[in-house]
Amino acid sequence: MWVTFSVLGAIALGITIGMWIKKKFNRFMLGCAVMAGFSVAFPVAEFGGPLLAQLDQVAPWVAVNMVLASIAAVIVFFDFKEKGIKKWNIFVGFFAPVLFLLAAGPFLIPLDLVGGLGGGVETALSSMGR
Known part of the structure; x- marks a missing residue:
C-alpha cells in the first residue's frame, strides 16, 4: 500500500517540478505538492517518531510542530x-x-497505530480478491 502512495507521490512531485520549470504556478501545482508531501510524510514520521519519543521533553516539540503545521495549513x-x-x-x-x-x-509510534493501520488495510484488501 505504501508503495502505491510512493508512486503517486513521485508522479505528483514530477508534475510539480515540471510546472515549476515552466513557471506555471496554479492550484493544480499546489495540489500536487501537497500530495507529494503526503507520500513523504509517513516515512519521515516512521523514522522520526521513535527518535522524538525518546526525547525528555516531547510536549514542546509537539507544540511547535502543531503550530507550524497549523500555520502551513492556513497558508495553503x-x-x-x-x-x-x-x-x-x-x-x-x-x-x-x-x-x-x-x-x-x-x-502514533508507541501505540503502533501507524504500522497496524497499513497492515490491516493490506490484509483486508488481499482478502477481498479471494
Whole structure:
C-alpha cells in the first residue's frame, strides 16, 4: 500500500517540478505538492517518531510542530482560494503534511497505530480478491 502512495507521490512531485520549470504556478501545482508531501510524510514520521519519543521533553516539540503545521495549513487553504498562487507556498504545501505527522509521531509510534493501520488495510484488501 505504501508503495502505491510512493508512486503517486513521485508522479505528483514530477508534475510539480515540471510546472515549476515552466513557471506555471496554479492550484493544480499546489495540489500536487501537497500530495507529494503526503507520500513523504509517513516515512519521515516512521523514522522520526521513535527518535522524538525518546526525547525528555516531547510536549514542546509537539507544540511547535502543531503550530507550524497549523500555520502551513492556513497558508495553503487561503492559497487554494486565490486564482494564482505564490511561488514559495509550494514548499509550504509540501511540508504541511510532514509537520502534522511529525507532531503526532511520538504518540502514533508507541501505540503502533501507524504500522497496524497499513497492515490491516493490506490484509483486508488481499482478502477481498479471494
